[in-house]
Amino acid sequence: MVFWKRLFNPPSDSVPSASPSQFKGELLEVKGRADSQWRIFFSTERDIDLYELEELCDAVGWARRPLRKVKRALAYSFLVVSMWEVKGNQRRLVGFARATSDHAFNATIWDVVVHPRCQSQGLGKALMKYMIRQLRSEDISNITLFADPQVIDFYRRLGFVLDPEGIKGMFWYPD
């Protein structure tokens, strides 16, 4: 069984840490995984290969978006978190999320994605906890998102509240 230990309070000797390939990121400590060369890292670096990100989004069936707009969205997001599978000197993008914010009160999380091959192993949960920890470290207290019906329970288990005090998410789309 694979599980993740103390993501919110990682031991000081392991975070931040560099992979054997000097990949800059924060190591997610994995217990019970037979392959000791296998590592999961989080990064807040923004220089993500847009084609690699597109490939990840393709893998979960998202509609393609113009790369120039994706590039702009990444540049103007408050927080961009990528999740990497590292084996030896190889790394592969397996998760992603980003947040917009006013840098003071509110943040809204968008584009949460985990590669299907890496799902059901707690990595989505770990990614979201990493996001929340980063936002909290910036003193953002109101973290919001818009959840598709099939992931509402996933977010609920992470402590997200649905329609608190009757507050409703609303959308305006062009005609």
Place this chain on the structure above:
Amino acid sequence: MVFWKRLFNPPSDSVPSASPSQFKGELLEVKGRADSQWRIFFSTERDIDLYELEELCDAVGWARRPLRKVKRALAYSFLVVSMWEVKGNQRRLVGFARATSDHAFNATIWDVVVHPRCQSQGLGKALMKYMIRQLRSEDISNITLFADPQVIDFYRRLGFVLDPEGIKGMFWYPD
């Protein structure tokens, strides 16, 4: 009766326009108002007096927030819209709204407020239409907000959709 004419397609000779007091902003054309000196202007300038904004928020009973955080939130919002009542050389802040955004796909509107004295005259609607028009002019297609129960119908009338395809607004708060 007071009503607002063609806010989305204002006549070219009236927008943008300066008030008699050279106040920079976009004039909202008002019909049927007896007092011809009375004007409503919109502005996207960010140099709003924070105490004046606090006074407006006080008037609708909002909890006070640290001004240094409000200042930061205004600086890092994608769009800040203020609504001003102008009489002769006097101007007064009577409405406000702002939006965070990734400058590409999504925007989220926060802190929509209209002074109680100016409510029920269509000014909140005009303010929101102005916000939407500004966001659309920046090619933002996904405009979102979180609506308190008592204003859901107000936003619905402006074209906002509640929980489209079961998508739900969710909130995470610190313990």
